[in-house]
Amino acid sequence: MSVDLGTVRHIAKLARLHVEQEQAEALVGELNKILGWVEQLGELDTTGVPPMTSVVERSQPLREDVVTEEDSNSAVLANAPDSAHGFFVVPKVVE
Amino acid sequence: MTSPTHMTLAQARDALAKREMSARELAEAHLAAVEAARPLNAFTVETPEKALSMAEASDERLAKGEGRPLEGIPLGIKDLFCTEGVASTAGSRMLKDFKPTYESTVTANLWRDGAVLLGKLNMDEFAMGSSNMTSAYGGVENPWRAEGSDKKLVAGGSSGGSAAAVAARCALGTTGTDTGGSIRQPAAFTGIVGMKPTYGRCSRWGIVSFASSLDQAGPMARSVRDCAILLRSMSGHDPKDSTSIEQPVPDFEKALTGDIRGLKVGIPKEYRVDGMSEELERLWQQGIDWLRAAGAEIIDISLPHTSYALPTYYIVASAEASSNLARYDGVRYGLRVEGDSLDEMYEATRGAGFGREVKRRILIGTYVLSAGYYDAYYNKARQVRTLIARDFGQAYEKVDVILTPTTPGPAFPMGEKMDDPIAMYLNDVFTVPASLAGQPAISVPAGLSEQGLPLGLQLIGRAFDEQTVLRAAGVLEEAAQFTAEPAFVAGA
Numbered sequence: 398m399s400v401d402l403g404t405v406r407h408i409a410k411l412a413r414l415h416v417e418q419e420q421a422e423a424l425v426g427e428l429n430k431i432l433g434w435v436e437q438l439g440e441l442d443t444t445g446v447p448p449m450t451s452v453v454e455r456s457q458p459l460r461e462d463v464v465t466e467e468d469s470n471s472a473v474l475a476n477a478p479d480s481a482h483g484f485f486v487v488p489k490v491v492e
Numbered sequence: 493m494t495s496p497t498h499m500t501l502a503q504a505r506d507a508l509a510k511r512e513m514s515a516r517e518l519a520e521a522h523l524a525a526v527e528a529a530r531p532l533n534a535f536t537v538e539t540p541e542k543a544l545s546m547a548e549a550s551d552e553r554l555a556k557g558e559g560r561p562l563e564g565i566p567l568g569i570k571d572l573f574c575t576e577g578v579a580s581t582a583g584s585r586m587l588k589d590f591k592p593t594y595e596s597t598v599t600a601n602l603w604r605d606g607a608v609l610l611g612k613l614n615m616d617e618f619a620m621g622s623s624n625m626t627s628a629y630g631g632v633e634n635p636w637r638a639e640g641s642d643k644k645l646v647a648g649g650s651s652g653g654s655a656a657a658v659a660a661r662c663a664l665g666t667t668g669t670d671t672g673g674s675i676r677q678p679a680a681f682t683g684i685v686g687m688k689p690t691y692g693r694c695s696r697w698g699i700v701s702f703a704s705s706l707d708q709a710g711p712m713a714r715s716v717r718d719c720a721i722l723l724r725s726m727s728g729h730d731p732k733d734s735t736s737i738e739q740p741v742p743d744f745e746k747a748l749t750g751d752i753r754g755l756k757v758g759i760p761k762e763y764r765v766d767g768m769s770e771e772l773e774r775l776w777q778q779g780i781d782w783l784r785a786a787g788a789e790i791i792d793i794s795l796p797h798t799s800y801a802l803p804t805y806y807i808v809a810s811a812e813a814s815s816n817l818a819r820y821d822g823v824r825y826g827l828r829v830e831g832d833s834l835d836e837m838y839e840a841t842r843g844a845g846f847g848r849e850v851k852r853r854i855l856i857g858t859y860v861l862s863a864g865y866y867d868a869y870y871n872k873a874r875q876v877r878t879l880i881a882r883d884f885g886q887a888y889e890k891v892d893v894i895l896t897p898t899t900p901g902p903a904f905p906m907g908e909k910m911d912d913p914i915a916m917y918l919n920d921v922f923t924v925p926a927s928l929a930g931q932p933a934i935s936v937p938a939g940l941s942e943q944g945l946p947l948g949l950q951l952i953g954r955a956f957d958e959q960t961v962l963r964a965a966g967v968l969e970e971a972a973q974f975t976a977e978p979a980f981v982a983g984a
Contacts, residue, residue: 405855412814412858413821413835414851415843424855427913431856434914435803438872441879448874449881451735452705452930453692453955458734472593478828485823488834 400428496521497983501565501664501718502745508554508564515554515564519547519608522566525662525982526610532633532660532980534653536571537579538611546608553606562725563606568663570654571612572619573599573709574698582700583615583627583650586826586845596698597730598667598709605725610663613653617847618817619674619702622919624652625910626849634682634903635660635978639944645903648678648919654712655682660982665713665722669699671706672805673899673923676935679712680898680948683937683974685965686712687719690955691930692737695730703812704735706805706927716936716965720744723958739956747959748966753787755964758891762798763922765900772897772947775939779895779949782971783964791891795883800876801925802917807860807873808928813850814857820845852913881929884952893964894952896922898935902945926952934965937974946976 405424409416416424470483479486496504496518507513523540543566550564574580574592581587595603603609616626623646624632632652634645636659647656651668655678658666668675670688679686687710694709701707711722724745729738759780764773784790822828822841829844831837846854860869887894900921909916926933932955935948949968953961 400859404859408855408858408862411862412854413818413838413842414846414854415839416851417843420848420851424852427852428855428859431806431852431913432859435807435869435873438800438803438807438876441797441800441876443872443875443879446875446878448871449877450874452877452881452928453690453735453737455692455737458738460731469593473824475593476590476825478822478826487823488831488837490834 400425400432495983497525497661499664500715501713501721502715504664505565505721509559511554515547515550515608516544518564519543519566521983522610522663528982529657529660529662532635532656533630534614534632534656534660534662535568535611536581536614536629536653539578539609542578543608543610550606550608560606561721562602564608565606565664566608566610567602568610568613568654568657568666569599570651570667570669571615572669572700573667574700575599575609575612578612580612580700581629582619583617583629584845584847584850585628586820588827590825594698597695597732598699598726601725601728607725613657613666615653616650617850618700618813619650619669619671620813620849620853621649622673622677622916623909624649625906626847628847631906632656633906635980636682636903636945637979644906646681646906648681648903650674651712652678655679655684655686658682658684658712658714659978660980662982665711665718667709667726668712669707669709670927671703671809672927673920675710675712676898676923676933676948676950677919679935680937680946681903683946683976683978684712684714685716685719685934685936685969686710687723687934688927688932689723689727689958690932692735693727693956693958695728695733695736697730697732701816703809704816705812706809716934716962716969717745717748719934720748720962737956742959744958744962747962749963750966750970752783752964752967755788755893756791756891757783757788757964758791758793758887758894760793760795760798760887760894760896762795763896765921769901771941772901775947775949776897779938779968782968783895786967786971793887793891793894795887795925797876797879797883798925801880801928802921804873804876804880805924805928806856806917807869808877810853810857811861811870812857814854814861817850817854877928880925884929884931888954892953892960896950896952898922898948898950902941902943902947922950931955932958932961934961936965936968936972938968938972939974940976
């Protein structure tokens with residue numbers, strides 16, 4: 398499997414990541430090198446091996462479904478680049 | 493009395509308890525050292541006012557005989573930990589102006605036990621790196637120099653600031669985080685002790701996420717005892733992190749009995765990698781001899797999937813990173829670069845906020861999780877991760893701990909390996925397997941390279957058996973008598 402400029406553009410789009418043209422070209426080589434390197438995992442027969450989901454075995458913990466935080470609207474918005482009337486502000490999404 | 497900045501954390505704690513010095517004196521000496529060490533670029537933020545007011549509060553408690561386990565101990569905190577009201581940048585432009593409105597659980601535990609905040613420590617951007625050179629705030633300089641050379645060396649990464657600050661005597665201890673070696677590798681490069689505890693031992697709440705199934709906080713300090721003291725305070729179940737384990741926190745310091753008679757120490761043959769330098773082989777053999785002389789039984793073991801650990805790690809960690817870093821969208825916190833549409837705003841923000849290595853990993857992660865490649869890469873890597881964990885499980889049927897080198901070599905010059913991601917990743921070849929298996933591991937400074945640079949040995953143990961790892965590390969430390977000091981040391 399090899400990555401070309403179109404693939405780099407596609408995954409950059411999926412990741413919502415602006416990449417300059419020059420960098421995108423460099424990334425083609427870098428990503429191919431890294432992917433070529435990780436492909437050595439294909440040497441291993443993993444038939445029937447369960448993919449790891451949790452590194453330390455344990456049961457799923459449950460807690461009481463209770464409110465633990467008081468109203469923290471201003472704390473939540475404190476680092477927002479733009480906010481108004483207690484909400485985050487984003488560019489217009491509905492015409 | 494030893495100068496306050498040259499004491500170990502344990503010595504300072506005892507001197508404070510006996511009122512031989514005040515917490516304020518200790519804090520002032522360290523603040524001066526932090527200032528003197530500015531050329532190293534280890535700190536991203538210094539918090540002298542906070543340090544002095546915390547130290548004064550500690551003095552009041554000590555006067556009343558109400559000292560807590562870390563009362564008055566000045567610490568530096570890796571900039572990946574959120575600290576309330578104090579900038580927490582994760583080494584990224586993305587979080588340049590981010591001041592959390594809450595405190596991470598690990599740091600809250602340290603303040604609960606009386607510790608004093610000196611400042612925040614530089615690191616690779618979002619903890620992605622092995623040199624500290626990916627930080628948006630510049631690389632951290634290692635206080636060590638090779639013999640006869642004035643070339644600046646990396647402090648290692650990603651917890652490079654944490655390592656350099658301890659080595660240069662700016663802090664009695666620091667926090668680090670370790671995803672694939674980010675505590676142990678910089679500890680080895682700077683001649684200090686660094687421990688990654690078992691996954692789940694410390695809460696990850698309030699630590700900026702990189703790869704959630706691997707990230708774990710841990711202590712860095714100048715002795716095994718100091719790490720044991722810090723780890724006790726940092727550990728514990730936290731209802732806010734469902735992966736933190738509900739287990740009582742032992743008094744880790746008590747594990748340092750110095751007695752390892754009958755302890756079974758495994759030597760994995762697969763760690764004898766091609767091209768291992770002679771000095772490293774010698775150091776490893778020396779470590780084996782030290783432990784044997786102290787009464788341990790040395791047993792050859794095999795961890796057959798070792799060579800697959802690094803590629804497995806880069807798939808798993810990048811996949812998790814691409815998902816975790818989706819949160820930096822210019823809406824809730826961090827940088828925002830305006831665009832004509834929401835998507836353009838996202839893309840412009842993330843394009844400007846993330847550095848090169850972070851982008852590379854986000855793209856790799858997005859690729860291996862994308863339709864058509866998920867099974868071939870991501871699932872395959874998770875299967876191999878199971879095999880790697882099984883290797884360790886089988887080894888622990890025969891041995892109690894495993895001894896290996898920490899890194900393939902000593903610290904390298906700043907700027908090297910930057911154009912070759914894979915060469916950089918190879919720094920973590922000995923540390924990544926224990927991360928994938930979630931096991932506790934420690935790096936202990938064990939000797940100097942031919943160029944006079946520190947080299948570390950690593951001990952890995954069973955999940956939640958930090959005590960055995962610490963006990964063996966204490967014996968290794970005692971035998972190694974590592975007293976060499978770096979070229980640059982702050983303070984008197």
